[in-house]
Amino acid sequence: MKIAAIEVFGYQLTYAHGEYVMSGGRAAQSQASTLVRIRTDDGQEGWGESSTLGGTYLPAFAEGIRAGIQVMAPALLGLDPRNLSVIHQRMNALLLDQQGAKSAIDIACWDLLGKAAGLPIAMLTGGIAQADFPLYEAVPLAAPEAMAEFVRLRSLSGINRFQLKVGNDPFEDALRTRRVIEACPADAVIVADANGGWNLQAAMKAVSEMAGLNVLVEQPCRDTADCALVQRMSSLPLSMDESVTNAAELYRAKYEANACSVNIKLARVGGISGAIRMRDLAQDLGMTICIEDVWGGDVTSAAVAHVAASTRPDALLHASFFNDWTREHVAGYQPRSVQGRGKAPMAPGLGIAVDAGALDAPLFQVAG
Template sequence: MKIKAIEMYGYKLSYAHGEYVMSGGRAATHQDSTLVRIITDSGLEGWGETATLSGTYLPTFCGSTRASIEELAPALIGEDPRNINHINRLMNGRLLGQYNAKSAIDTACWDIFGRSVGLPISTLLGGVQQEQFPLYEAVPLASPDAMAEYVTSRGAAGVRRFQLKVGNDPHEDAERVREVMNAAEEDMIVIADSNGGWSLQSGIIAVRLMDDLDIYVEQPCRETADCAIVKSMTHLPLVMDESVVTSADLYRAKYEAKAGSINIKLGRVGGITGAVRMRDQAQDLGIDFCIEDMWGGDVISAAVAHVAASSSPESLMHASFFNDWTNEHVAGYQPRSLNGMGSAPTGPGLGIEVDLSVLGEPLASFR
């Protein structure tokens, strides 16, 4: 089997709850998403998706992602998409980093691999370890009352895991978190996520103001070294995210920052292959993790579902289905959450079918 063509599509994913707001004035009503379609000479095809939170979340943005795909795709024509390690080796030999672009291609190759053998990706990853797994939702940065109301409303829909967006003034952030905790039910897990928005001093102030609360603190500062200093000032458990890209970063997260859990985003580590590698390392290190991505729709949600379902239940904190957060659906709003829980599709490959009619013409095509 050989790759005959690669097509790239773009579409906008609007936030289902109005405006998505993070620290430092980062706010948007929608984000651009990029889909990759790999077509083989056997007639099989696979899909991958990648999206960013503008250009200030990680050192990537929609334009760089699409330019990177244009650079990578021609080098893959004629290759066997099922030889995924070789595909990743070719991509890494072509471009340093650019994991967000590589993620979409990697996922599409896994989709083809699964379809070629008639098995879901979760089976190829070692099998489903949990038929259902908890999902979390992010709470956009807003007034304390509005954030508490969001948690109450989504809690009524069955969601039990929440990631509160903080990272501005530490005193105001502490007020937001306390208001949410007053409204939260006993079985809810709450994470205060700065997205690296606090300075070192602000992070120290914030955790000291919240040290008595039953919460997690996520990525208080941009650099792991600063997060380690903040962690030394608090008893609150630490979650690391944006600064963990490589295996070396993962070790630093545990042994330097004293983090007990990490967020693994497919687009940050190069797709399903990179996410599974880091997940397995985290399991071996006794680190809990969340499986998710930066943004996305049905295709990203399906990829996340397969990695999450094949993860150890003792290590997986939760996952995200971004197609619950967004309005547009290219695969019939599949996979679908139920009462705050997710599950992996059971069909071959990703287990979903992308509707070409909703996408229009490709942005670029390579043959």
Template sequence: MRIEAIELYEYRLTYAHGTYAMSKGRSASQQPSNLVRIVADDGLEGWGEAAILSGNYLPLFAGGTREALRELAPHLIGEDPRAIKRIEGIMDGVLTGQNNAKSAFDIACWDLFGKSVGLPVAALLGGVLGENLPIFEAIPLSSTEANIDFVTKRSAAGIRRFQIKVGDDPQRDAARVRSIIEASDDDIFFYVDANAGWTLLEASIGMRAMEDLNIWFEQPCTDLADCALLRKMSPLPLIMDESVVTLADLYRAKYEVGAGGINLKLGRVGGITRAANMRDTAQNLGMHFNIEDIWGGDISAAAVSHVAASSRPANLLQTSFFNDWTEEHVAGYQPRVRHGVGAAPTGPGLGIEIDRGLIGEPVTSFS
């Protein structure tokens, strides 16, 4: 099998709940997304997606990802899409970093691989270990009243796990978190995420103000060393996210920070291949993890579902299907969250069918 053609598509994803707001004034109501279609010489096709959550969230931005996709694509023509490690090496030889763009091609290759052998991606990753994936949703930074209303509506739809965005004034954040928890059902689990938005001082104030709550903190500060200092100040468990990009970062998260887990985003680490590798290492280290992506629609949700479904349930904290957070659906709104749980599609590859009538013509193509 050889890659005969590559097509790139662009579209916008609209946040389903108005404005998605994080710490330090970062917010967006729409996000740019990129779709990759890889066509093999036997006519099979594979799809991947790379979406961006604003340019001030990670050292990535929409224009950079789109240029990186154009830079990488010609080098993959003629290659076997099932030779995943070779594809990874070729992309690394062309560009350093640019993991978000590499993720789209990696996902598309896995989709093609699965279709070529008639198996879902989860089977190729070791098999389905979890059929009822615990789903969480993020509560954007807003007023206490708006956050409580968000939880009320989404919990009525079956969601029982929520990530509360914090990272501005630590005392106000602590009061808001406490009010949300007190106003919600006892069986709902909450945790907080500063998206690396707090300074060490702010984080120490916020964590101490919430020490009596049954919660964990996700990436309170940008620097791993600052997060390590926080472990000495507060008993609350830490989950690392933005600062974990490589396996070396994973080891630092556990042995330097003392983090109990990590949040693995496919677009941040470079796709299914690297996410699965980091997940397996985390499992072997006795760590826990979330599986998700930076942002995305149906294709991203499908890719995430296969990595999550092939994870050990004892180590998987939760996952998210971003197509439940967005309005646009290019694959029939699949996979779907049902009563707070999700599952990986069972068809070959990603197990979803792209409606090309919804995405228009490719913005560029290579052959």
């Protein structure tokens, strides 16, 4: 099996609940997503997806994702997509970092590997450790009562895990957190996620105001070292996200910042390959893990589902299905959550069928 062509498609993903708001005024009603289809010389095809959350969440943006793929794609023609090690060696020889672009290609290669093996990806990434798993939903930053009402409404769908957006005024953020906790049952899992939005002083004030609440604090500051300083002042458990980009940063998160949990996003670590490597390290370190991506639709949700399903139940805090958060569906709204829980599709590869006919013409194609 050899890569014969790589096609890149673009489409918009509209947020299902109006406007997605994070700290620092970062907000959007829709996001651009990039789909990759890899065609092989024996007539097979694999799909991958990568979507940034605007251009200010991570050092990545939609046009950069597409440009990165265009640079790497010619060098991948003729390679066996099932040989992920060689695929990544070739991509890394051409571009430093650019993990979002590499992630879309990586996911498509895993889709092809699973199809060739006749197995779902989860069976190839450690085996299916859990038939289903808990999902969380993000609560956009808003007035405290509005965030509490969002939680009450989404709880009707069976969701019992929420990541509320904070990272602005620390006193208002503490009030937001209290109102959300009051709106949830006692066994709910609540994460107050600043997305690195607090400076050091604001973060220290926020964790002081939240002391005693049943909540995890996620990525209070942008840098791991600053998060470590904040954690020394806090009695709340810490989860890390944006600054954990490799194994060294994962060790720093645990042993310098005293984090007990880590959020692993596929596009931040180069796709499924990077996610399972980081996942296995985090499990060995005794940390809990959130498995997700930066943003995305059906293809992203399927990729996340396979990594989550092959994660040990005691280690998986929760995952996210972004196709529950967005209106557009390229694979028939599969996989789909049920009462706040998700499953990995059991057909070979990603286990979903992308409707290429519903997409616009490719943005570009690279073929041999």
